[in-house]
Amino acid sequence: MMKYIIELILSIGKVDRRWIFLVIGLAVLLPLFFPLGLPIRATTATQRVYDAVEELEPNSKVLVSFEYGPSTKPEIHPMAIAILRHLFTNSQKVYVTCLWPDGQFMAEDALTEIAEEEYGLTYGEDYVLLGFRPGNEAVVKGLVSNIRKLYTTDARGTLVDQIPMMANVNKVKDFDFIFSASAGYPGTIEWVQYAADPTGVPMSTGTTSIQVNDVMPYVQSGQVKGILAGMPGAAEYEALIGSPGIGTSGMDAQSIAHLVIVLFIVFGNITYFIETRRAKKY
Amino acid sequence: MVIGAWISVFLTLAILSYLYKDNPFYKVAEHVFVGISTGYWTSMFFWTQIQPNLFGRLWPATEYDASSLWYKFYNLFGVFSSVFPEGGIAKGHDMHLIYLVPFALGIMMLLSVSSKLSWMARWGIAYTVGMAAGLRAYGFLNSNVLGQIKGSAFQIFNSDLPYFALVGESITNNFVILIGTITGLMYFYFSREHTGNFGRLTKVGIYFLMISFGASFGFAVMGRISLLIGRFVDLMHYSSSAYNNATLWILLIMVLLLGYSAFMDKGRPVESPVNDRTD
Numbered sequence: 001m002m003k004y005i006i007e008l009i010l011s012i013g014k015v016d017r018r019w020i021f022l023v024i025g026l027a028v029l030l031p032l033f034f035p036l037g038l039p040i041r042a043t044t045a046t047q048r049v050y051d052a053v054e055e056l057e058p059n060s061k062v063l064v065s066f067e068y069g070p071s072t073k074p075e076i077h078p079m080a081i082a083i084l085r086h087l088f089t090n091s092q093k094v095y096v097t098c099l100w101p102d103g104q105f106m107a108e109d110a111l112t113e114i115a116e117e118e119y120g121l122t123y124g125e126d127y128v129l130l131g132f133r134p135g136n137e138a139v140v141k142g143l144v145s146n147i148r149k150l151y152t153t154d155a156r157g158t159l160v161d162q163i164p165m166m167a168n169v170n171k172v173k174d175f176d177f178i179f180s181a182s183a184g185y186p187g188t189i190e191w192v193q194y195a196a197d198p199t200g201v202p203m204s205t206g207t208t209s210i211q212v213n214d215v216m217p218y219v220q221s222g223q224v225k226g227i228l229a230g231m232p233g234a235a236e237y238e239a240l241i242g243s244p245g246i247g248t249s250g251m252d253a254q255s256i257a258h259l260v261i262v263l264f265i266v267f268g269n270i271t272y273f274i275e276t277r278r279a280k281k282y
Numbered sequence: 283m284v285i286g287a288w289i290s291v292f293l294t295l296a297i298l299s300y301l302y303k304d305n306p307f308y309k310v311a312e313h314v315f316v317g318i319s320t321g322y323w324t325s326m327f328f329w330t331q332i333q334p335n336l337f338g339r340l341w342p343a344t345e346y347d348a349s350s351l352w353y354k355f356y357n358l359f360g361v362f363s364s365v366f367p368e369g370g371i372a373k374g375h376d377m378h379l380i381y382l383v384p385f386a387l388g389i390m391m392l393l394s395v396s397s398k399l400s401w402m403a404r405w406g407i408a409y410t411v412g413m414a415a416g417l418r419a420y421g422f423l424n425s426n427v428l429g430q431i432k433g434s435a436f437q438i439f440n441s442d443l444p445y446f447a448l449v450g451e452s453i454t455n456n457f458v459i460l461i462g463t464i465t466g467l468m469y470f471y472f473s474r475e476h477t478g479n480f481g482r483l484t485k486v487g488i489y490f491l492m493i494s495f496g497a498s499f500g501f502a503v504m505g506r507i508s509l510l511i512g513r514f515v516d517l518m519h520y521s522s523s524a525y526n527n528a529t530l531w532i533l534l535i536m537v538l539l540l541g542y543s544a545f546m547d548k549g550r551p552v553e554s555p556v557n558d559r560t561d
Contacts, residue, residue, distance in 0.1 A: 018301065018302060021301045024510075025510075028507065028510050028511055028514055029514055032511070032514055032515065032518060033518075043449070044449055044450055071509070072509070073512060074508050074509050074511055074512020074513070074515070075505060075508045075509065075512075101322065101323055101326035101327070101330075102322070104326070131330060132326060132330050133330055133331060133335075134326075134327045134330065134331045135331070137414075137417055137418070137421065138413070138417065141417060148374075150335070152334065152335075152338070152373050152374030152375055153334060153373055153374060159373075159374045160374065161374065189425075190421070192425050192429075193421030193422065193424065193425040193426070194417070194421050197424055197425045197429060198424065208505050208508075209501040209502065209504040209505035209508065210498070210501055210502045210505045211501075212501050213494065213497055213498045213501060217430060217433070218425070218429070220433060221429055221430055221432065221433020221434070222433060223425065223429050223433065229501070230501070230504055230505055230508055231504070231508035231511070232504070246515070249515075250508065250511040250512075250515070253507070253511050253514075254504065254507055254508065254511065257507045257510075258503070258504070258507070261503060261507075
């Protein structure tokens with residue numbers, strides 16, 4: 001019996017990797033068709049982002065930066081949507097910049113859905129899309145010294161001086177809070193290094209999962225107030241604001257897929273150890 | 283809208299088809315992606331920075347004077363009216379001729395395509411590298427060195443903290459951070475051989491590093507699964523009748539064509555870039 005099990009495990013270890021792709025695909029797809037409704041509980045890092053936003057007075061000036069594109073949309077877009085929802089519910093003024101060119105697309109998408117359609121807010125009075133400027137960290141540095149040098153017009157071509165909510169907003173220090181929705185460079189780290197740390201303006205972030213380990217030291221040291229870590233972070237934030245969205249709907253698939261991957265890793269290791277033992281034996 | 287959905291579905295399935303093997307669908311999607319990305323980035327850079335912030339400062343509408351030599355030169359480019367509109371560029375700038383310097387440096391960088399003039403590109407690159415180095419030195423020193431040292435200098439036996447907590451601050455976790463930081467730094471000290479007690483401590487440092495790499499790997503997997511979920515959600519959305527069942531049709535056609543291709547290639551020696559097992 002034991003021999004049969006060992007042979008079975010070894011045969012699984014030799015399976016064509018395309019079967020593994022198929023199993024992972026099914027593990028992701030099936031929970032999307034048949035949701036399990038697994039519970040979502042906010043981590044401390046997510047709770048800190050929520051608390052930081054909650055602490056803001058109404059009509060605070062919040063700078064939200066979109067640093068992601070279609071390739072990372074499933075991870076970052078849900079959290080950008082959730083953050084905008086939270087900010088608009090609390091009557092904050094939102095100023096949107098983009099360090100990535102495709103971030104402007106994402107920002108337009110999110111603002112149309114949330115600010116225009118859901119909340120019916122007025123462009124230029126409640127929110128403004130300043131748009132993309134190339135230059136990476138030089139843009140952040142420029143925003144810290146003088147916004148108007150970089151942005152004479154917004155993304156729609158309106159002169160910044162003609163936008164009501166831009167009155168008395170000249171540099172990063174004029175904002176009460178920064179939120180960076182970031183998928184890499186330039187992104188969260190550049191905002192910490194060139195804006196939040198030098199000016200003392202509090203900031204939070206939402207990043208792709210792969211970036212979490214790089215950003216976590218800034219969260220631990222208090223330089224960043226919490227972090228939304230990938231799709232789970234978005235789902236947790238959606239749970240906190242009581243508005244389930246795309247992040248929440250993907251979490252069942254995320255959990256099942258992880259379970260399957262862990263099983264594959266366990267099988268892979270067992271196969272490796274059996275093969276090593278056999279090789280030593282003979 | 284429907285055409286966009288069909289294109290989106292085709293490109294998604296074409297990229298995913300690489301998991302089976304390299305094939306023409308994947309090649310098409312790959313080339314389209316690279317081409318469109320380059321075109322989009324170039325156009326965004328031009329219309330958000332070069333046209334408004336560079337040309338807009340060299341030929342601003344506020345100082346337009348058709349009789350001046352500078353604006354006569356500008357009017358020569360009037361044929362490209364979307365870039366150089368009549369009456370100067372109205373983007374809220376005053377004239378700053380100092381911007382001729384970055385303009386010249388930019389043109390010099392483009393000269394790298396010419397073998398005779400490529401040396402001129404070095405000036406532009408030197409300026410960019412110098413500026414970036416200066417900017418980064420300040421940022422790293424302030425946030426990564428000073429900020430992180432300040433963040434890791436905490437009171438270990440803080441009476442306000444619990445002795446143990448799985449998540450959040452606690453005296454035990456303070457010790458873990460202290461030991462992890464010191465042993466991790468010791469591992470990167472190469473002026474002494476990693477043997478004896480010192481070697482044992484550096485080994486602890488390796489374990490901390492391994493745990494960190496493991497967490498990074500876990501996060502990487504989580505990120506990739508999230509992206510797959512995103513694509514599947516879109517594919518499911520586009521499989522509805524509102525989009526003429528785009529996903530189902532394109533999937534069927536792709537499977538049939540790839541299946542036919544595999545059938546025709548049967549017996550021929552094929553190198554599979556996906557399955558590179560040698561046993």
